[in-house]
Amino acid sequence: GDSVTQTEGLVTVTEGLPVKLNCTYQTTYLTIAFFWYVQYLNEAPQVLLKSSTDNKRTEHQGFHATLHKSSSSFHLQKSSAQLSDSALYYCALSSLTSGGNYKPTFGKGTSLVVHP
């Protein structure tokens, strides 16, 4: 089956510095889309950005990610972290199953803590 790996469970960064959250994946079937979700404390996960195109940079709310199928990666980056970015981040993909339906697969999440 498919798998998504987020290598760090916790990332800490100083406010104003760049941050990168890693995401790599393995898929068995056709993968249609890749997502980053953000979950603030005691809230629901919400989609941060989405990509379906290889080597195209996608941006939203100051974050950006580029899908690189050659390296099976979809890392999330921001040039200047803000205190309000502290949250749990999930990388996910949507792929076609053997039954002809789509199924999302989530990584285990990375907690980002931005400190002053």
Place this chain on the structure above:
Amino acid sequence: DMKVTQMPRYLIKRMGENVLLECGQDMSHETMYWYRQDPGLGLQLIYISYDVDSNSEGDIPKGYRVSRKKREHFSLILDSAKTNQTSVYFCASSLRAGDQAPLFGEGTRLSVL
């Protein structure tokens, strides 16, 4: 307003009791999901429903069953709840197309004592 609604938001049950978690959406999304979230384990897919009475097991279906009799409503049932089913449960929905990001409800925090 596009929204996934979960009821109840908080629930305390005793071990062995039956539990019903309910989820509704008003967007006519064909696909609905149930996840549980535990620290360090992320979002684990319990069941996925592709439409009315078209349900498939996710990655951790043991101990759970689901019901979907109307497109806008998806229930998660725990028969004889166990303490290790204490968790936060999220319902989500999306259009059938594979490039649609699931929209999550606010979650139900279940404690099984």
